[in-house]
Every structure is written in C-alpha cells, then in structure tokens.
Amino acid sequence: MSGDHILSVDRLSMRFGGIVAVNDLSFGAERRKITALIGPNGAGKTTVFNCITGFYKPTSGTMQLTHDDGRAIRLERLNDFRISKQAKVARTFQNIRLFPGMTALENLMVAQHNALMRASGLTFLGLIGAPSWRSAEQHAIDLARTWLERVGLVDRADEAAGNLPYGDQRRLEIARAMCTEPALLCLDEPAAGLNARESASLSELLLSIRAGQGTSILLIEHDMSVVMEISDHVVVMDYGVKIAEGTPQQVRDDPKVIAAYLGTDEEEAIAVMESGT
Amino acid sequence: MNAPPAVSIQASHALGAAFIFKKALISALVALVLFSLMIGVRTEAGPTGQLIYWTRFGDLAAMVATVFGGSIVVELLRQWWGPVGTIRVVPTNVKSALALARRGIAPVLLIFTFLVPVIFYDQRYILDLGILVLTYVMLGWGLNVVVGLAGLLDLGYVAFYAVGAYSYALLATNFGLSFWICLPLAGILAALWGVMLGFPVLRLRGDYLAIVTLAFGEIIRLVIINWQSLTGGPNGVSGIPRPTMFGIPLTPGDDGLAAKLGIEFSPTHRIVFLFYLILALALLTNWVTIRLRRLPIGRAWEALREDEVACRALGINTTTTKLTAFATGAMFGGFAGAFFATRQGFISPESFTFQESALVLAIVVLGGMGSQLGVALAALAMIGGFELFRGLEQYRMLVFGIAMVLLMIWRPRGLIGHRAPTVFLERSQAISSDLVKEGHG
Ligand SMILES: Nc1ncnc2c1ncn2[C@@H]1O[C@H](COP(=O)(O)OP(=O)(O)OP(=O)(O)O)[C@@H](O)[C@H]1O
Ligand SMILES: [Mg+2]
Numbered sequence: 001m002s003g004d005h006i007l008s009v010d011r012l013s014m015r016f017g018g019i020v021a022v023n024d025l026s027f028g029a030e031r032r033k034i035t036a037l038i039g040p041n042g043a044g045k046t047t048v049f050n051c052i053t054g055f056y057k058p059t060s061g062t063m064q065l066t067h068d069d070g071r072a073i074r075l076e077r078l079n080d081f082r083i084s085k086q087a088k089v090a091r092t093f094q095n096i097r098l099f100p101g102m103t104a105l106e107n108l109m110v111a112q113h114n115a116l117m118r119a120s121g122l123t124f125l126g127l128i129g130a131p132s133w134r135s136a137e138q139h140a141i142d143l144a145r146t147w148l149e150r151v152g153l154v155d156r157a158d159e160a161a162g163n164l165p166y167g168d169q170r171r172l173e174i175a176r177a178m179c180t181e182p183a184l185l186c187l188d189e190p191a192a193g194l195n196a197r198e199s200a201s202l203s204e205l206l207l208s209i210r211a212g213q214g215t216s217i218l219l220i221e222h223d224m225s226v227v228m229e230i231s232d233h234v235v236v237m238d239y240g241v242k243i244a245e246g247t248p249q250q251v252r253d254d255p256k257v258i259a260a261y262l263g264t265d266e267e268e269a270i271a272v273m274e275s276g277t
Numbered sequence: 278m279n280a281p282p283a284v285s286i287q288a289s290h291a292l293g294a295a296f297i298f299k300k301a302l303i304s305a306l307v308a309l310v311l312f313s314l315m316i317g318v319r320t321e322a323g324p325t326g327q328l329i330y331w332t333r334f335g336d337l338a339a340m341v342a343t344v345f346g347g348s349i350v351v352e353l354l355r356q357w358w359g360p361v362g363t364i365r366v367v368p369t370n371v372k373s374a375l376a377l378a379r380r381g382i383a384p385v386l387l388i389f390t391f392l393v394p395v396i397f398y399d400q401r402y403i404l405d406l407g408i409l410v411l412t413y414v415m416l417g418w419g420l421n422v423v424v425g426l427a428g429l430l431d432l433g434y435v436a437f438y439a440v441g442a443y444s445y446a447l448l449a450t451n452f453g454l455s456f457w458i459c460l461p462l463a464g465i466l467a468a469l470w471g472v473m474l475g476f477p478v479l480r481l482r483g484d485y486l487a488i489v490t491l492a493f494g495e496i497i498r499l500v501i502i503n504w505q506s507l508t509g510g511p512n513g514v515s516g517i518p519r520p521t522m523f524g525i526p527l528t529p530g531d532d533g534l535a536a537k538l539g540i541e542f543s544p545t546h547r548i549v550f551l552f553y554l555i556l557a558l559a560l561l562t563n564w565v566t567i568r569l570r571r572l573p574i575g576r577a578w579e580a581l582r583e584d585e586v587a588c589r590a591l592g593i594n595t596t597t598t599k600l601t602a603f604a605t606g607a608m609f610g611g612f613a614g615a616f617f618a619t620r621q622g623f624i625s626p627e628s629f630t631f632q633e634s635a636l637v638l639a640i641v642v643l644g645g646m647g648s649q650l651g652v653a654l655a656a657l658a659m660i661g662g663f664e665l666f667r668g669l670e671q672y673r674m675l676v677f678g679i680a681m682v683l684l685m686i687w688r689p690r691g692l693i694g695h696r697a698p699t700v701f702l703e704r705s706q707a708i709s710s711d712l713v714k715e716g717h718g
Binding site: 053054055080081082083084085090091093097098099100101102103105106109110111112113114116117120123126127141145148154157158159160162163176177180 | 565568569572573574576577579580583584586587588589590591592593594595696698699700701702703704705706708709710712713714
C-alpha cells in the first residue's frame, strides 16, 4: 500500500447494537485512480460509504482525506453536509435518490447549491437580480448542460427526474454528484439494474471522469465486468473485514475471494470468474 | 398483458361493484354503531332531575341509510373522476382550450382584482370581503413557502400572524411609531419567532413536527392572554392607529387626504386604501416567493421536500435551509398580522386561535401545495364560499365539508396539481403532481 492516497481509512469499525457491520477495516484509495470495493451481499460495503460520507458516525477508526494541495481533512470529525461542502466528497446511493419532482436540469442546479448561494450574495443579490448573480447562474446552467451532454441526457433536461427510465436515473445521479465538483466520487453500485450496453457506457463514463476531471473514484459494484475493466485497485470485504486487495487480476485469482463468493452464492462466484476472464 | 382489454375492464367493473358494496356496508355498520347512542337514544334530565329517555330508531335508520347510499355515491364518483388508473380521452382542441384558459386565468384575475374598488365602490360589503380574501391569499402564500415548498407541516402559522399584529399594535400605541416603520419591524420580529420555533423542531419530522408547531401556536396565544401588563390580556389592544398614506391621514380633517386633494371626504377612501395596501402586500409576497423559487435557496427548499438525505449528500446545510423557510414564511405572516391590526384598530387573542391556522393550511392544501395560483383560487373559494353560504346558517359548515370532501376526491393534490420547473434548457414542461413529493415534515 504505497503511493499517493486521497483517502486513507484506518482501522474503521462500525457497530449497530450487536451487529458488527465493519470490523477493523483499513484501506486506501489512490489519487486519480478507480478503487473498487467488492464483496458478497451484507459484507458492509454501503456501511463503509455511509461512514466516509458522514451519514454514520463510526464506532472507532479514522478516515483521512488529503487534497491535491496537501490539505488533510479528518472525515470522522465532520458531519453530514460538511463532508460534501468542505471535504469535496460526493456520493450516489444504492437505491437512487434523485429529486423526482424536479427536472433533470434542476437536479443538477441543486447540486451547485453552495457555489450559487455565494454568488447570490446569500439570496439578497439574487433577489434584486444583480448582474454578477445572473452570470453565475448562467455559468451553473452551462456546467449542468455539460454534464447532461456527457451522460447523454441533454434531450431530457426538462423532464422530471422521476419520469426518466432507470438507467438514465443512474447516470443523472452520477452527473449530479459531479456537479458538486468533488475530489472523491463514491458510487454505490452504479451498474445495478443496467443492461450490458448501459454497463459498457457507464465504464466509459467513469474512465472519462477519471481522465478528464482527475476525480478519484471509489466504487462499490457487483457487476464484475465493470470492476475488472475499469478498476486500478480492488478491495474485497466479507463480514465486515477486508479479505483481500490488489489489482483486478490478483483479486480474481485469490482463493479467499473465490471462497467468499462461493460460500454465499455459487452462481455468483462462477459469474465472477467467468466475467473476469 | 395479452388479454383483450375489454375483458379486463369488465372484470374490474364486476370486482368494483362488489368492492363498493362491501365498503358501503362497512361504512353503514360504523355509522350504526356510532349513531345508535348519539341519535338512536335521546336522554334528557326530567323536571325532578330523573333521567328521561326515548328512542328515535326512525332517525337512526335514515342516517344509516344515508351513509350507505352516500358511500356508494362517493365511491362511484371516485371511480369516474378519480385520477388513479383512469384514462380520460379528451379531444386535443378541448385540451388546448383548457391550457389557454389556465394560462389566462392569472392575468384576468389580477386585472379584475385591481378593478374591484372601481366596480364595487359603493358596496362596502364587497370591499370588506375583498380585503378579507386578500388577507387570506397573503397568509396562504406565506404558509406555502413552509408547507408547499419546503414540505414542513406547520400547524401553528397563526402564531406569526399574532406576533405581527401585536408587534404593530404595541409599537404603535406605546411608542407612536407609524405603520410604515412598524411593518418591516413586525415582519422581522415574526421572522425571529420563526427561527426560534425552527430550532427545537429541526430534528422532528411529520406528525411530531405538526404537533410541536401546533403547540407553539397555542403557547403564543396563551402568553398573549396571560401577559396582561404588556398585551392587555383577553381585553386585547384597542385604539391602534389607522394607516396613513405615507404620513397623510385618511381623515375628514383639514390635513386629511381628501382635504388636500380638494375632494369630498368619504369613509370609503380608507377602505379602498386598505384594499390596495393588502393587494400590494400580497403581490409582494407572491413576487418574492416566485423569485426565491428560482434562487438557490428556493431550489434547496424544494429539494428538501423531495429528499432530505440527498440534500445532505450534496453539501446543503439542511438546518439553515429549514430555518430560512420558517423565517420567510413567518415574515409574511407578520406583515399580514400588522395589516390585520391596522385594519381592525383592535386586536385580541380571540383572533388568533388554531382555527385560523387550520383555515390557512386548508387553503394551501386545497390550492395544490406549492402553487401560487392554486392558493389564490383556494382562498377565494374558501373565504368567498363561506360568505356565500352565510344564509344557510348552521348548514354552512356541512355544505363546506361536503365541498371539501368532493374536491379532495376529484383532485387529491389540490386545485392546481402540477409543478412548474424553475429553470429550463429548451422549454418548460409542467411536472405532474404524482411525481412531486409532499415532504416528510
Ligand atoms: N442502520 C443499520 N442498522 C442496523 N444494521 C445495519 C444498518 N446498516 C447496515 N446494517 C447491517 O450491516 C450489515 C452490512 O450492510 P451493508 O448495507 O453495508 O452491506 P452491503 O455490503 O452494502 O450489502 P449489499 O451488497 O447487499 O448492498 C448488514 O448485516 C446490515 O443488516
Ligand atoms: Mg450496499
């Protein structure tokens, strides 16, 4: 585990009453790389995300985020909205959480809330329609349009997010997270429910985000074709502990990983093996 | 999927008849249990204090039959008009005519409102009613920020109305401050109270939030009643100065407006002035709300209503967002309160009961949560309708209740059941209310 880590998770534990969802977990996510977090159902992956993004306060352990300029932030000391605002960590949800009654464009405008709030002079400049506010708003619309184009939704910009097909909603949620201009993007099963073609275009999108924006990506995914194709580093969890990590190839051949998947679901394990080769 | 549609429709009809019958039967049974003691047996104290009772089984049977029949009618209406799963074929030309009417209704209504004092100059009753309706339009628009946009159920809105009214009344009677100085002060004080209410309820949602706001409304009223030395207690505050037209009083005296303009004095001048004053205040509320919706703060309110967790994941401070919603709504309530005080010249705690909160909330819900036009129409229908049926005396509430029930069956999401986007790339498409969340708090 060497190299420039944007995120270092150290001895993280999360307990819910008697359940130990995450147990003494340590791993790192490299800067400008895609790190995948995989494991069977109930392994504790989403719980790790909820700790990183401040929705849960970890029972113990530290999580340090280091920005490009060397500024280090201890995530476990910040609470919910500050993690996105100050630490620049954005996330998507396993069960999509868009604003269904707002249009796709509005969803992306809400994501730029903090920048727009400053530009609108805490609303007062905006209320009188100051030119500086108008140009900031136009800038925000342009950024939203750029992201809508990148995820292929610019034609549906004015449709209610709740009306979009499932695959489009998944991509819109990624676009919304990117509109916060994050340093670290955490994606919880972005390929869930997508067909093969949609998964392939998702892989392309994530690679282009890494290349274009230089955003580091932390990815939870069950779709092994996506994981094997785009990850630079894979961390495997089972029952809340890390059981393996390494390059996709190393992980794929690791007997412990095979056993973990076999132990839970034979078909899934076979699927893992086959899709990886 | 593959079955011919006609068959499935018939099947659902057969199922529907049995379902309706069963539902009506249950309603009738409930009515029987409820009314057998309330209506079936009548008790009274006799002349020597003994208990006299007699039975009224005829009335009971009639009541139960009414409930049974009514339940069937309501169910049928619901199936014919109901929004669930019904596809109504409307010709496109009718549709476009309706769309045109919908777009035209707001300007027509606005122009008509401006002309009301001209058309009805001699009819004091209509002018007073107009002022009353506009006051509720303003209150509805104010509460709409909290309930309709931010999705926070506030059952104690009348508290801010009271704070505004008492702020003006006390500042004007004790310190002789003019209406135009007190108006912003009343708004600011009410907004402060909004923030004070906001803090303890931030972590509450849904029913809990509703109960605490309801209690807050009652607390303010009780404080006003009991703080005799300041508020005059149940006797209220009287002798509240009337508003001046920027310093020129509307009185018959030499320095009055009529004398200055060289026209004959008439008490109607003041009524007309009050009418335009509340119209201006209401339009200000409307304008600010429409602007706020297009600003980040307004979008954050609506996003909060849609999904609070997603808001936090996007770095939105939900605490301050909720507080600003409470404060903004409260400020408009405070303005309306100050207007109320200056119009009445006398205020007492009786004007600020829970009933007022409930009425304003009903206007917002009936109008279609979040819709400015809907709220205005609902205020007109509710307050105007109330007056219309004044002749019916005790049946007024009954008619009113039936109208509400029918409306909620026909339009469960309120009169205007769609949301207009705040920004668009190509064209603005109305969003069906089925997608818009009502909020969780
Ligand atoms: N808020 C909570 N309260 C109690 N237990 C929880 C809570 N959140 C998660 N858990 C438990 O923690 C364990 C790990 O759950 P988690 O959702 O993190 O798994 P996961 O790896 O994301 O699984 P999946 O692949 O199905 O999404 C599960 O046993 C779950 O029941
Ligand atoms: Mg999960």
